[in-house]
Amino acid sequence: MPPNGLPRRADDLRRHNLGVVLSHIHRDGELSRAELTARLGLSRSTIGVLVSDLAGLQLVSAQVPTGGERAGRPSHLVGPREDGPYAFAVDVDVTHVCIAAVGLGGRILARQDVPLRPDPTPESVQALIEHSLAALGARLPDDAWPIAVGLSVPGTVTDDGTIGFAPNLGWHDVPFGKLLRAAVPRHLPVVLGNDADLAVQAEHQRGAGRGCDDLVYLLGRVGVGAGIVVGGRPLLGHSRRAGELGHSVLDPSGPACSCGKRGCVETYIGDKALLRAANRRTSVAEVVAAAMSGDATAQAAVQSAARWLGHVVANVTNLVNPERVILGGSLGHVFTAARQTTTEAIASSAFEAMSTMPQLCTPGLGEDSSLLGAAELAFAGLLADPLGYAEQHAAARAGA
């Protein structure tokens, strides 16, 4: 490509435009050809050719809407093809793994949630994923084809698909991408991302962060992390380790943390801390439910977590000043149950609180932000160059 980022040759331009059209349909679902023409500023006939190309590649379906007869020819509706390409998305958490097939448009076509035993090895998680991918693939239409495996992990990742450090799994420098690549069907590409980074991307694309370009997603599970979007772009950091606030210290004389320090963020708002404070063994959702129905111990645990959550949001807000903060995982449950406590804690500890107070909300994608972010990661290559991907797929089938 030339320096101004625009494609040079006619063929490049066609490939580029195919990706742009497909990206709009992927993000927004079914669109009329008239709407695509208006959005892209291309001629009706060019859009017609592009849509026809994408349909020929079996990526989209184009049909004339039925009913509601009006004068003039109705515009074709273009949508993701039901039996077209799909992404395998895997959300590895400390206590369970969710494996899904996600279609163009972000719809979950099939899923499995599998609990993990304590202290799982990379090999056991790899075997579990391998088994689930095969089972899921078998449940999909024969014509549908997987394009890549996107993986969300509760730790830092490097560009080559290595998990640098996943503290709550006890994994250090695990080449998980390579490990998994050897086990997945058809040698699909395997791409990895950090769970909170993927969550904020998915929410920015199609969840509670749509249209908001200064966004933070605080993800609370066993670990706590942040995904950050600044000016519409992901803030990943110099070595892709931004947002790792779970072991920042809130109180140096606080509870002992597994990392050796005291008073880390996770000792106040991580799942284990909440369960311990509530004297429960199951889930934060259960603690919150107990609090809502009057259990005093659960209420105290939730109130304390909600207050500390406010201090964490204040610290993040002081530093990156987002417009909106999405509270995900357990933190969403805590916030829903004790919204006022969190808001008051932010007001009492944010700099210039009334002016900087971010909007607070829960995820638009429920518990699936990281999972769907992993699917986005897997779709990225197809969306950038649909023709190239389809050509590869045809070559792979021919070779199979």
Add this chain to the structure above:
Amino acid sequence: MPPNGLPRRADDLRRHNLGVVLSHIHRDGELSRAELTARLGLSRSTIGVLVSDLAGLQLVSAQVPTGGERAGRPSHLVGPREDGPYAFAVDVDVTHVCIAAVGLGGRILARQDVPLRPDPTPESVQALIEHSLAALGARLPDDAWPIAVGLSVPGTVTDDGTIGFAPNLGWHDVPFGKLLRAAVPRHLPVVLGNDADLAVQAEHQRGAGRGCDDLVYLLGRVGVGAGIVVGGRPLLGHSRRAGELGHSVLDPSGPACSCGKRGCVETYIGDKALLRAANRRTSVAEVVAAAMSGDATAQAAVQSAARWLGHVVANVTNLVNPERVILGGSLGHVFTAARQTTTEAIASSAFEAMSTMPQLCTPGLGEDSSLLGAAELAFAGLLADPLGYAEQHAAARAGA
């Protein structure tokens, strides 16, 4: 401009290229025409015309180097004109104001440092600046001409030049830009920025942050703040309040802070905290000097500040994962005196410390990062469109 950001018409293109050439000379000082030709990918004759235009506008001087005779025609050297345009730069701190005239190329041509009385009013600071600008202007060559006033303030600013909140000045919602505009010579434009935001810009442009696109500048004065660059762009935040970490809490049972909370960052590493701990009344530089020459009280104060500084750097690193952190103002003195203490504190509290540890350094521009950042702010309009600025200047002179 068309959507791709490139100028459309020939005249726009010329204006654009004049700005690009001037920006290179502004950042890097004297350059040969051959070097400019290579950097910009334009023809020798185009560069010749652009340089000749800039010389005609009295912005640059172009001369054939003397001495070192070699075969062939030597390339003209193009540099900022000594008696050309200059920026007024004003660095308002809580205890003093520095006012300077800064030439193209970032050279300080003249300066005044004026101490402030405690709790200064906006009007008194405005009067002081007005007086100093006139005095400085009188010391410059007759042909030199001021283009704008750039102002660095220890607080938050809004797009319209209002100071939102400067806690250590006790100023709230002060329309300081408007106030100053009425008082400056020739109704020059007045532009405002936050001190740490300007400091990181200046260091990124021509100081210790050159070539480093994931950068944090921690500025310690009476207040403490951070300027952040992510992927080469300033992180200012949704409402331009990013980096306000002075009142984030390090220890909820820590010393009482002027803001009403306990254990804020400023109560550990702000100037007043350091002076109090060292039982001194003058400057942090003096405390550090006393520590270096064996004063036990001063040593304890510096060691404590250095340790807390490490925790602050760790918190910032966990969240934004910069490649380099510049420690400026008093924090530079503390770091220079107790480097190992700070480094050990980061290592003990950063997530995955060995991998995320940022490079630490002191400012390349000494105490003048914010001042020179204010000058950059003032130069921005000229650098974007030198011809437009020169035309305005001519019109203003004709009208004077």
